[in-house]
Amino acid sequence: MKVLVTGAAGFIGMHCAQRLLARGDTVVGLDNLNDYYDPALKHARLATLRPAPQFRFERMDVADGAALAALFAREKFDCVVHLAAQAGVRYSLENPHAYVQSNLVGFTNVLECCRHQGCAHLVYASSSSVYGGNRRLPFSEHDGVDHPVSLYAASKKANELMAHTYSHLFDLPTTGLRFFTVYGPWGRPDMALFKFTRAILAGEPIEVYGQGAMQRDFTYIDDIVEGVLRVLDRAPAADAEFDKLNPDAAKSWAPYRVFNIGNHSPVGLMDFIAALETAIGRKAEMRMLPMQPGDVQATYADIGELQSWCGFAPNTPVEQGVACFVAWYRDYFGIR
Numbered sequence: 001m002k003v004l005v006t007g008a009a010g011f012i013g014m015h016c017a018q019r020l021l022a023r024g025d026t027v028v029g030l031d032n033l034n035d036y037y038d039p040a041l042k043h044a045r046l047a048t049l050r051p052a053p054q055f056r057f058e059r060m061d062v063a064d065g066a067a068l069a070a071l072f073a074r075e076k077f078d079c080v081v082h083l084a085a086q087a088g089v090r091y092s093l094e095n096p097h098a099y100v101q102s103n104l105v106g107f108t109n110v111l112e113c114c115r116h117q118g119c120a121h122l123v124y125a126s127s128s129s130v131y132g133g134n135r136r137l138p139f140s141e142h143d144g145v146d147h148p149v150s151l152y153a154a155s156k157k158a159n160e161l162m163a164h165t166y167s168h169l170f171d172l173p174t175t176g177l178r179f180f181t182v183y184g185p186w187g188r189p190d191m192a193l194f195k196f197t198r199a200i201l202a203g204e205p206i207e208v209y210g211q212g213a214m215q216r217d218f219t220y221i222d223d224i225v226e227g228v229l230r231v232l233d234r235a236p237a238a239d240a241e242f243d244k245l246n247p248d249a250a251k252s253w254a255p256y257r258v259f260n261i262g263n264h265s266p267v268g269l270m271d272f273i274a275a276l277e278t279a280i281g282r283k284a285e286m287r288m289l290p291m292q293p294g295d296v297q298a299t300y301a302d303i304g305e306l307q308s309w310c311g312f313a314p315n316t317p318v319e320q321g322v323a324c325f326v327a328w329y330r331d332y333f334g335i336r
Contacts, residue, residue, distance in 0.1 A: 002026040003232075004077045006062055006110065007084035008049070009033055009042035011188050012125070012179070015225045016081055017049050023229075026054040028075055031084065032061040036091070036098075037189045044332075045186055062106030072113040079232055082110050082124040085155075088190055089129060089294040092152040103155035107162060115170045121235035123228060126160055126176040126258060128217070128299045129153035137266075138302040141178075141250035141258050150294035160258055167256035173235035174255070177228060180262030180301045184221030184321055185328030192269075193322065196276055196284065197329050205285040212270045212288060215298040217262040220321035223314030227261040230310035250305055262301025263314045275319045279326040 003020055007013035008029025017027050029049060033039050049055045060067050062084050086092075086102040107124070114122045131139045133147040148154040163174040183193045199206045235255065242253040250258060277283055291297075307313050330336065 001078040002028070002075065004028050004030060004072075004075070004080045006030045006080070006082045008057065009046050010083060011045075011186055012182060012221065012224060012228075013081075013083040014045040014048065014186060015221050016083065016228050017055065019225050019229055021049065021052045021055055024054075027052075027056075028071075028077070029055060029057045030060050030062070030071070031057070033059060036086070036088070041186075041189065062109055063101045065109040065112070068109050068113055069116070072117045076117065077119060079121045080110065080114055080119055080123070081228065081232060082107070082122060085125060087152070087188070089150045089152050090292055091190075092150050092155075093293060096151050099151050099155045103152075104158060107159050111162060111166045111172070115166055115172055120173065121232060122163070122172060122174045123232050124159060124163065124174065124176055126178045127153065127156040128178050128180040128260070128262065128301065130157045130160070130178060131299070132296070137298060138264065138300040139260065140302040141260060141305050142248055144249055149296065152294070164252060164254060164256050167252065167254035171238075171255060173237070175231050175236060176258040177231065178258060178260045178301075179224060180217040180219045180260065180299055182219050182221055182224050184325055187221070187325060193276065193325055194329075196273065197280065197326060200276070200280055200282055200284050201335060205287045206273070207289055208269065208273070208286045209289050209295065210269065210291040210297070212268075212273075212286070213297070214269045214291070214295070215266040215300070216269065216272070217264065217266045217299045217301050218272060218318050218321070219261065219263045219301075219314050220316035220324075223263065223316050224261055227259075227306060227310070227312055227314065230312050231259065234310060257309070259306045259309065260301040260303050261306060261314065262299070262303060263316065263318075264301050264303045266298060266300040267318050272318060272322070275322045276326070278319070279323040
């Protein structure tokens with residue numbers, strides 16, 4: 001296939017592009033290389049992709065509708081993996097307009113291009129953040145997600161609604177993937193694992209929010225990518241048996257689905273830190289802080305729908321995944 005991967009210089013985008021290339025697909029990677037965090041890391045990720053002869057990079061912003069339409073018209077993509085977005089829950093409190101431009105305007109442009117160019121399947125990144133104020137665990141796609149607690153979460157829920165509209169109106173197969181706390185080598189510097197590792201190795205205290213009582217369904221990057229590719233290879237079809245009198249939030253009469261991708265095994269933040277201390281071989285000095293606006297107490301993925309759909313369940317233990325990240329971090333920054 002010829003696949004467009006937006007956000008190809010990002011954490012998940014780079015890993016997905018690598019796997020697509022490894023199996024023989026042609027990949028066009030798109031990214032605007034913004035400075036939300038150090039662009040040097042983004043360039044380094046791209047450097048891992050450039051040797052592949054079937055990879056080509058386009059520096060472009062998905063919010064630029066005209067440029068994106070020209071790219072689609074020229075390349076005639078079979079499928080799209082849309083991962084470009086303004087990420088971060090806390091940053092959405094500081095710069096909401098960035099989320100409107102990237103996550104709403106940009107996503108509209110991607111939908112329009114897929115519609116007009118006859119794309120066979122659009123797979124896009126949603127987030128566990130859509131569950132917002134929900135307290136019933138584990139989080140299930142069958143539950144409503146109408147109470148977001150950050151603009152980032154609201155933008156991802158909006159993406160799901162927008163995708164459903166295009167699936168219904170234009171018969172565009174779309175699949176949204178609700179990622180749960182993705183971590184691993186080449187991860188983002190604004191995520192806890194990266195910040196904790198940097199601080200511990202520098203002998204500085206780490207900031208532990210929620211007094212350390214939070215739980216997260218940490219999901220290793222290789223498991224995320226496996227799920228993305230399996231879902232990409234099976235486009236949803238219209239469900240003639242969908243009951244509009246008793247609608248199921250996880251399904252539709254249109255060619256539309258959403259799935260959780262999580263490790264379905266929530267880990268306490270203090271246990272996560274303990275795994276990191278073991279991997280580094282050094283104890284962390286902790287500064288305990290209250291919960292931040294937009295944060296939630298716990299995340300926990302019900303992955304029954306994903307397993308039924310593509311026969312896959314993430315299962316990398318957090319101790320193994322954290323050790324892999326630390327090994328990458330030491331190598332990338334030349335720390336022994």
